[in-house]
Amino acid sequence: MRLIHYTTPHGRTYSPVFARSPWAGLEQQMDRLFGAALGESVAAPVAGFPVDLYEDAAATYVRAELPGVNRADIGVELADGTLQISAKRVRKVGDIEETAALSRALTVPEGAVQSDKISAAYENGVLTVTLPKREEARPRKISVTVA
Amino acid sequence: MSLVSSLIPAFASATARSESTPTARPAEPAVAPRHEITETPDAYALLVELPGVARDGLELTVDHERIRVVGRRAWRKPEAWKALHRESREAGFELALDHGRAVDADKIRAELRDGVLRVALPKAEALKPRKIAVA
Known part of the structure; x- marks a missing residue:
């Protein structure tokens, strides 16, 4: 079961691991139904806390809502x-x-990730994990001069 | 009736707002944050989860009848970031609680830390339990 239907141009995928709830599949179906009915694009959190996933050319970012947690924890x-x-x-x-x-x-x-350069910051109850992409995983821009 | 029930969500607020403003929808969408109310003999304690809200995006107003918490998220997605998967909402938070004069508005203390707002609401003198000496 995959929640993230995302494929990089390289055919790699990011997907959360579901092992927690036997109802995860059903919940997802329900959420999809309700989401479709309400015209929402926001998926419901499945286990623990809401997580967002972003990327830009240089890195992939994970943002997790964890209000009121000690940094040490x-x-x-x-x-x-x-x-x-x-x-x-x-x-x-x-x-x-x-x-x-x-x-x-x-x-x-x-x-795909430079694992030694992963960083994380916690601010206003939101954790941001930055996963820098490896050089070869970054999209490259090649300009071709047309003669 | 337990005193904690005197702190009740102000369901009327949505109706009141739609009556006062001609537009049916509020300008900024907001969701009710997760919150918790606990009671001690002297005070109520309100805990509100406001992930992503910084101090300058937070508004806490208390009048003689209502406590209102409005939080705007401090973070905006940078232009270059592409969302691959979203579970959180961008909408801000809004919570209204009616206290029905149960709270001493002058003695309220509030603290926002790591996305959690803690409000200490000392009870109005009239509501505090009093020990009456029996002669």
């Missing part, structure tokens, strides 16, 4: 072609502390 990991964003949210209910673990995973195309 955010983990960004790239291993075996999977980018895992995990966070711990601590809520105080009276004297009891509740900890919720949140996580999302995205598959990153093998060899």
